Amino acid sequence: MMDIVWLGEPESRLSELVGGKVARLARIAGQCSVPLGFCVTTDAYRRSHGVLTVTLQQTIAEAYCELARRTASAKDAPVVAVRSSALAEDGEAASFAGQYTTYLGIVGTNNVVEAVQQCWDGSKGKHIQQYQADRGLPPRSDLAVFVQLLVPADVAGIAFSADPSSAEPQLIVNASLGLGDGLASGTIIPDVFTVDRATRQVTRSSIAEKALKRVLVNDRILELAVAGSFRWRPSLTSHQVREVAELTLHLEQVVGYVVDIEFAYADNRLFVVQCRPATFCGGSRHRAVGKRTERIVESSPLPAQFTLSKADLEQHQWAHDAARFPAPLSPMFASLWLPAYTRTAIAARSDVCYEEPPVKLHHGYVYYRADWDASPVTYHTAEESPRDMLQRYLKTEIMPFYARMDQQFSALETLGQALPLVRELECGFHHLWKLHFDIVGPIHALWSEFNRVFDEIASAVYPHSWVNLMGGVPNKLTETDQQLSELAAWAYSDATLEEILRRDLLFDDMLSQMMGVPVGRCFIQRFQAFLSQYGYRSSNVMDLLDPTWIENPQVPLNMIKKLMQTHHSSDMQVASAGVNDFLAAIPNGPDKRHFVDLYNRVLDSWAVNSDHHFFIDAMLSARTRLWLLTLGNLMCQQALLNAPDDILFLTVDELKVVLQTREFHGSIRMRRLLRQQQLKFQPDPLIGLNTSNSRKRSRARVVLRGMAAVEGMASGWVRIIAGDEDLAKLSRGDIVVCKTFSPSWTPVLNIVRALVADTGGILSHFVLIAREYGVPCVVATERATQILHDGQRVRVDGNRGLVQVLPKQLVRLNDVLG
Structure with a gap:
């Protein structure tokens, strides 16, 4: 067990011990100037349960004194930055940009110890828990902390070795005077330099006004006014921009992926204080170097027969199943479920014959043909009761299938073993959904008969839906x-x-x-x-x-x-309170006996219907996810995927091809982006036939121009957010307008459609996070919070950096999807 690890020691490359940030810095420390520092490890966190013991405080104090001895200036109390280094931070699945707290200008043993404890305490923030859940990461709070010499920066900046918002072969450099905390947090507007990757020449620049700068003076951080003649001068010289570009591209070659670095100049010496994989839309990371970034969202990877076409909308009306499918389907689930469902559902119905599937997707959402539910339900009948059928299937088919697949996926070691398992999974989906309809078909037929009898003899004494009589069934x-x-x-x-x-x-x-x-x-x-x-x-x-x-x-x-x-x-009680009184009110006779018999059968089938949902619908999806993530981990080891859950953005046919050829020619990143756009789309309950989808686009008035930070377009109601107290007024589909976006607000990115900020740059931390969530973003508007007001309807164009005011009408489909 190690409590302290120094940057440069072999253990400093172990991310499980020192976290992602320190491990990645250790990897490049021999390639560039990285300030010296030591890491309080995750071992220390776990053993102390996140509370510094007296012994551990003394260990940190001794390391701080050693840092003073190792510095060239030999200062008794060096000025340091105290930064988090979480296990998944700066990783390929998520950046965690700005989610943890950094403390700059810390001097003295006691202050360093206190800052380490504050970093640990901050790792348990609710916004971090939500971010971990949103990125599909386990909820872990164990945290390493990096204590590093603070660079007394004259200029600081951030560089991406590829443009996150363009397919052009260029890198982006953001810079500002003084320390870089304002640039990273997005509280200032930076200078922006666009550099050609081949020639290293600046092709475009945008120079911002610099009224203030934060600098380190005599061990203190001061905020100083910038003299008038320097306010509009570029923060970096052309030589420095080229030096940053050269180093950024060199580090890209060293680590093998597109990088996002934070740098600082002090006395004309270039330092790197952070290096991580670059974040692109949807949270994906570039693994390989030199590949162009796709700009166009690719079309659905599913067969055309499962996507609503213009002809479908002209010939039929389609109803959105919002209760069971509130969100757009992932490519993998859609490719497994749609063929299985449509084939087995049609086979189970004896009254209809469809040439085309009666269930299709529209912008990822599930729509049924309206006449599918409107037509009289006639299922193939079964002599066996639904309960007996479910129990037999559980014993002989369902649970043995789960156990067999659990065993085979847990023993999976090579991709060659995976292909037959994926084929068996696909067949299993079809078979279990056949069993689903074997069970629910007779149940729904029974319910249809009960509904008819209820209307005839019982509705007069019970003026409510018969569904209320099913309450409390175990x-x-x-x-x-x-x-x-x-x-x-x-x-x-x-x-x-x-x-x-x-x-x-x-x-x-x-x-x-x-x-x-x-x-x-x-x-x-x-x-x-x-x-x-x-x-x-x-x-x-x-x-x-x-x-x-x-x-x-x-x-x-x-x-x-x-x-x-x-x-x-x-x-739970077996029957609802008023059932006995209700049954007593029905006149005695053959009709009542028939009704009571039906009622008891329906009551039993009600429980069976819930049980089949537990064992088939819910359990099949959950186990399939776990099986596929096991395979996804193996594919990551073979460099076929960047993250295990990337596998869920393939279709099952594509997965089989990848396992055979070891190649995939689509874009997981663009599919993640597509899903983020789909989530912002509000599906209509009914579309097609007499419901027109074509709406005239209203004229819009451009009121703000800023920096295009995250691509995409979205419309919604403006909500001015000045502080935490304003978050309560946000509703799904709103547009956040703020001076700058706080990391603690990250959970709202799940519900808002776009983000507009007065300050910030395209490489600021909150922009990196918005890009992971696929939320269109315009920054550096300077006065959005002054011009816009709550309740305005605006369109945010993250492709061009525009904000337009719209008439107060419904959100347009094209506005939402861009």
């Missing part, structure tokens, strides 16, 4: 709730468990504390048993993109905490 879903309630009741009744769970801890930290006490170990054992049985589900069961409870146990843990707060019990 099933696997209510059983899940019951298990959570029992865990909550146990925790509430035990003082030790209650104390631990009341704390605002991430799962790993809670687990560590639970394992330290006997009752906690018992609780974790029971909780893990719960996950093994009920954890194969996610927030969106009809897709593969959301983490399962097994991957992210924070979700059921939060449910337990909520149940503890409300003292809620999920005890």
Whole structure:
């Protein structure tokens, strides 16, 4: 176990020990000037549970004194920067740009120790937890901290070795006078230099006014006014721009991917203080060097028969299934589910014959042909009861299939073994959805018959929907709730468990504390048993993109905490309270006997319908996600993917081709971007036939010009955000307008359509994060918060850096998708 690791030591390349930021700096330290520093390791964090012990404080103090001895100036108290270095930070799956806190100008042993503790405390912020979940990362708070000599910068900047918003072969340099914290945080407008990659010549520049600069003077950071004659001078000379470009491209060759570096000049010496993979739209990273970035969002990778065409819209009306499919489908799920569903659904219906699939996608959203649900439902009948059928299928087909695939994917070692497994998965999807309709077909036929009888003899004495009579029927879903309630009741009744769970801890930290006490170990054992049985589900069961409870146990843990707060019990009653009175009100006779018989069968089928959803719909999606991520990890090791979940943006046919040829000619990055655009689209409930999709585009008035930071276009209502207190007024689809965007606001990027800021540059931290979320962004407008006001409808053009005011009409489809 190592508490301190110095930059340059062999261990400083171990990201699990020193975090992503330090490990990447250690890799380039021999190629350029990187300020000296030491790292307080993740070992130290885990062993101390994120709270500095007296011994660890002394260890950090000794390392700080050693840093003073190692510096050329031999100062007793060197000025340092104290920065986070999280495990996944500066990685290829997510940048974490600006999410953790950096402390500059720290002097003295006590202040360094305090800053390290503050970094650790900041790692548990709710915005970081949300960011980890959004990027598909496990909720981990263990953090290394880097204590590094602070460069007394005359000029600081950020450079990308490829333009994040252009396909042109050029790199981008942003720079400002003094320290670089304002540039990184986006609180200033930087100078921007565009450099040709081949010639290293500046092809375009934009010089901003520099009213103030933050500089290090006599161990103190001061904010000084810039003299008038220097305000409009470029922060970098042409020679310095070329030197930065040369170094950036050299580091790109060293590490093998497009880089994002933070640099500083002090006394004309160039230092690098950070080097990470560059972030592009949708959160993807460039793995290989020299490839052009696609500008056009590629079309759907699915066969044309599963995408709504102009002819489809002219011939039929289509209804969006918002209840089951609130979000656009991922390419992998769509390619597995659509063929399986349409083929088995049509086969299960004896009354219709479709030449074309009755279910298709429109901008990624699921639409059914309206006459599919409107036509009389006639399913092939079955003599076996739905309950007996489900139990037989579970025993002989469903659970054996899951167990077999679990075993085969867990033993997966080579890509050659993967191809037959993917084919078996595809066949399994078809077969399990056939079983789905074998079960629900008779159930829906039974419900249709019950609905008819109910209308004839019971509706007069029960003026509500018969669905209300199904309340309280035990099933696997209510059983899940019951298990959570029992865990909550146990925790509430035990003082030790209650104390631990009341704390605002991430799962790993809670687990560590639970394992330290006997009752906690018992609780974790029971909780893990719960996950093994009920954890194969996610927030969106009809897709593969959301983490399962097994991957992210924070979700059921939060449910337990909520149940503890409300003292809620999920005890279920077999029948709703008014059923007996209702049945007594129906006149006796053959019709009543027939009705009661039907009612009991429907009551039983209601539970079976929920159980089949648990075992087939939800469990198949969850297990498929876990199987594919296992394969995705293997493909990352073979450099076929950048991140394991990239596999979910392939179709199953494309995956089979990649496994055979080891090549993929599409763009995962563009598919991630496409999904971000689709998420901002508001699907109409009905489209096609008599519902026109063509709307006249209203004239728009350009009111602001800024810097095009994240490509894309979006329309929505303006919401001026001046501080945390304003976040509550945000609704889905709004446009955030702010002076600068705080890292703690990151979770709102899930719901807003675009971002407009007075300050910032295209390489500022909040822009990098917005780019990962695919949120169109215009920065450096200087006066957006002064000109725009709440309630205005605007169109944000992230391609050209424009903000236009629109008449108060509905959001246009073309505006949303750009």
